[in-house]
Amino acid sequence: MLSKKTKYAIKALMVLGRNYGKEPMQIVKIADEENIPKKFLEQILLEMRNAGILYSKKGAGGGYSLNKAPEDVFLSQVMRLIDGPIALLPCVSLNFYRSCDECTEEHVCGIRDTFIDVRNAMLQILNDTSIAHLINKEKELNLDIRS
Numbered sequence: 001m002l003s004k005k006t007k008y009a010i011k012a013l014m015v016l017g018r019n020y021g022k023e024p025m026q027i028v029k030i031a032d033e034e035n036i037p038k039k040f041l042e043q044i045l046l047e048m049r050n051a052g053i054l055y056s057k058k059g060a061g062g063g064y065s066l067n068k069a070p071e072d073v074f075l076s077q078v079m080r081l082i083d084g085p086i087a088l089l090p091c092v093s094l095n096f097y098r099s100c101d102e103c104t105e106e107h108v109c110g111i112r113d114t115f116i117d118v119r120n121a122m123l124q125i126l127n128d129t130s131i132a133h134l135i136n137k138e139k140e141l142n143l144d145i146r147s
Contacts, residue, residue, distance in 0.1 A: 024061070027045065044082070070131040075125075075129045
């Protein structure tokens with residue numbers, strides 16, 4: 001399940017993506033726009049800044065902005081940064097591999113084999129889905145509702 005922290009990170013990135021190329025946005029504005037607790041958002045934005053996803057500017061006219069184009073920020077990157085492993089089992093994780101405690105023969109485990117397929121399908125979608133894609137999808141959905 002997607003954590004609330006990751007969902008807030010994605011929502012904040014979408015706000016910043018819609019604002020890309022403009023002045024940095026203050027935390028309060030992002031928090032108000034997406035109904036995210038300000039203190040929680042501060043931690044999330046700092047984490048993303050430290051990872052190079054965001055840029056921050058202090059002082060008057062300061063705030064946060066995307067450090068790269070919304071087309072270049074992918075869900076897989078954000079999810080790994082905020083929550084760690086994407087895989088549902090540690091023995092199928094690409095970046096956070098760990099053998100399962102109860103497993104004796106990983107190479108013949110039907111559960112592992114199936115969840116490798118699940119991981120691959122999920123990663124394909126997450127690696128191909130950028131913040132720009134989500135912003136465009138939201139626009140399309142809003143147009144559908146108004147039609």
